[in-house]
Amino acid sequence: MRLRTQILLSILGITVLAQAVFGFLAYRQITESRGDQLSIFLQYLNREVAGRFTIPGNKYVAEIYLEELRKKFSTPQSILIIQKNKRILYIAGETDTDIGIISQRLNEAYADSDKHGLIEMSGLEYYWAVSPLPDENYQLVMLEPAGTEEMEIASALRIRLLSSGLIILWIAVWVSLLLSSKISRQLDEKNDQLEYIALHDNLTGLPNRKLLADRLEQVYLQAQKNEQSFVLFLIDLDRFKEINDTLGHPFGDELLKIIGTRLADSIRDNDTIARLGGDEFAVLLPESGLGGAQTCAKRILSKMDAPVCINGVTTESKASIGIAIYPEHGENIEILMQHADVAMYQAKKSQTGYAIYDARHNTHTVRRLQLMHDLRDAIEKKQIEVFYQPLLDATHEQVICVEGLARWHHGELGAISPDEFIPMAEQMGLIGALTFQVLEKALQAYNYWKAHDCCSPVSINLSTYCLQDMSLPEELKSIFTKYHVEASVVELEITESALMHDLSRAGKILEQLHQMGLKLAIDDFGTGFSSLNYLKKLPVDTLKIDKSFIFDMCESARDNAIVKTIIELGHNLGCRVVAEGVENRRVLENLRLLNVDVIQGFYYSKPLSSSDLIEWLQNNKKRNCSADPVN
Structure with missing residues (x-):
């Protein structure tokens, strides 16, 4: 309603102003028309005055001549005046108005027009006109009462203006109401739209x-x-x-x-x-x-x-x-x-x-929130360390390669298990950055070992989500170029579940990686949704038997049979088979009887830092050279 009132008042104001302007112009047109007639008459009378009237002269004689001219050429109610420098000298015609007032009214009228106009004296309205005489200091002025006809025209004009104004005003009111109603409706719709935008998510359209x-x-x-x-x-x-x-x-x-x-x-x-x-x-x-x-x-x-x-x-x-x-x-x-x-x-x-x-989980979750925050910070600052665990040939106990394993030492909470922070990195979308960081540190270590004559290929774990990134081959290629390392020295370990997540997409990426020279290992084999189909289609080089089967293979005939089957399957497919989690001599000997190819586990070494690994590699090389038994 406030908007409608503003629009209505605005239109009413414009209407009233227009009526006043039009009325003033019409009224002025009437007065100017009569004034123009007087001006023309004075021009004629001016010639008579110039021919028969001498100035200055006797005031009494001059006024008699002036009165004769007024009676001869004008109406009985008219007033004829001769003035000098806007001061009245002679006047002819009857008037009850003081000469000073007449002079004052004329001077006031000159301010609006220097030729003709309308003034009021003694309750009557007079048209006036002025014309200069041959002597430029003198002027001839004539006052003519406004006749009844002009008054009737002005009155009729006022009535017509009033009636037409009322009609226009009525139309303006309705137009303003209609216009304000339309504008209000549009503004209401726009406000509803703005309110909806403010309260809803612009992507999904759901409440925010x-x-x-x-x-x-x-x-x-x-x-x-x-x-x-x-x-x-x-x-x-x-x-x-x-x-x-x-x-x-x-x-x-x-x-x-x-x-x-x-x-x-x-x-x-x-x-x-x-x-x-x-x-x-x-x-x-x-x-x-x-x-x-x-x-x-x-x-x-x-x-x-x-x-x-x-x-x-x-x-x-x-x-x-x-x-x-x-x-x-x-x-x-x-x-x-x-x-x-x-x-x-x-x-x-x-x-x-x-x-x-469950209130029992509250404290743990607070810890998790802290870890999530700190993990992001640790990855950004490259604070995740890489430790390396050797993989040895089962027969000759020579190092085949080392596996790079991410390790995180928290400043307040100490060592954080990879089983805790790796899934967290996956959930937070940081696993890609973490994987590339581990690879870069592993390649730096590889160059370091090479400089110390302890060169060993490296294997690293590849997350499920990395296999969904079609740009992965180019990313890896740029890293290998950066550290001047051949792709063939790196083996990528992926789980069966990672492959089965989107086998078609993963297969395309793995084929590109294989063409680059990278080797592919299936990690934790036997724990996922095993499928011989992907083993047939993908360029797999290595099968790594999950440690859950290795731990109890000497006590469990079922686990022993599973391990034996995997080893035979891998060999039949032309793959190298690795046994993870070997922790004692008995398991090692059993695996050798089953013709496993590679051993990995604490029996040989726990994961080591890059510098500690060099020492271990040198000692292992000496042991092999001296053919001493492994303790």
């Missing part, structure tokens, strides 16, 4: 953090009032950053849109799904409890299980859901959010899909 906070506040107040419970989910996509970095941000954006749609399809009409930013989402379930939370979580995970195909690339994106229930897990919104976050990280750790808040 601000709208979630508003609805969460409303649900919280209602739950307090009615003593009801409600549920809050915090959802984080597993390994989304890695997918985003590997396949590109447009791919990641499309994936988020699809996931947003799937999440929205998994909830009730009165529930709220919001995108908090990045790959984090939240779900609010009003008037719900544990049963409803579990049902909704399972429905979401079921929707997320379906593969996603974008631009011909098929991938999957799992989710971890943290669940907190009011008031059981928090009596205010802030605590509830924190506990849902704790539960989400517990779900990530347990790989169960979803987890309900």
